[in-house]
Amino acid sequence: MHELSIALSIVEMAQEEAERRGQAQVLAVHLRLGQLSGVVKEALLSSYSIACEATPLEGSQLVIEEIPVEIYCQKCGLPRRIRSIQLFCCPKCFTPATEIVRGKELEVVAMEIQS
């Protein structure tokens, strides 16, 4: 369970960003979360509200966009979304895939603020 330390980093990051923008109030933080990030959405959401307690972000929302895993298929020459993370191969031609194009994201992409 490392979601709490990740949530604390998100809160810290958002607070710095809000301060840079003239002490803006943060209403929501938008996060992109890859299926291969090693972070569980539900655990992160509950950790986030704990991490926000007694900070200027208290009451703010964490909005998570889940990013499915996309591999690059050498044979098709195209990026493709895999059907399951238990099978890393092209869903069309079934060639095993080693190159991951998307799905490892753990990034804050935007914030809703009010000043």
Next chain:
Amino acid sequence: MITEPRLVEVRKNVLKQNDIVARALRECFREAGVLAVSLVSSPGSGKTAFLERTLTLLHPRYRVAALVGDLATENDAARLARSQAPVKQILTGTLCHLEAAMVQNALGGWDLNKLDFLFIENVGNLVCPSSYDLGEDLRFVLLSVTEGEDKPLKYPTIFNSADVAIVTKSDLAAAVEFDEAAALRNIQAVRPGMEVFRLSAKTGEGMAEFLDFLGRRRVRSRAATAYTK
């Protein structure tokens, strides 16, 4: 006056701090010509026994050292110290994984130029360590024959993030009716092309092939260091 809420773009990697330290570590390892290898697995899969055997076998020929992550005890460091190699314990307290900064702090005082191999044993956990880059050249994921062949399917993220799989406790394979073909199939499903070693730290079976592999990888990383110097 309160303005209307507005959306501002940020674009920041949450683990940026860890990634910066990991990159710096990787650069240090490369400059010093030391091959850094990390070990991840579930608790009880035989990481420490495997590492003790590896250190003992490498020690006469190579300069080796190890960092061991553990939640609360220093037992592992004491066991590994029997190999005569320098060993340091990283106590993580309640933290379920190692982070790059912990590795960096633990390395203080060690001259990397005097090492050929550095092993980093992560906390026994197949979930959390997958998110954290430690600056290692290679990540080994261990799977003991007693755990069941479907571990790779249950924890695809960590298996996919690793470079090499090591099937441990091979001496018990027959007793637990370990289905090796199924295990290999599952490993290849979540990480196509992954190199797999099957060995027993207890009997020494398979250790020679594994040590050859380490030796080859060291030559390769040394060549890369020499090339960039």
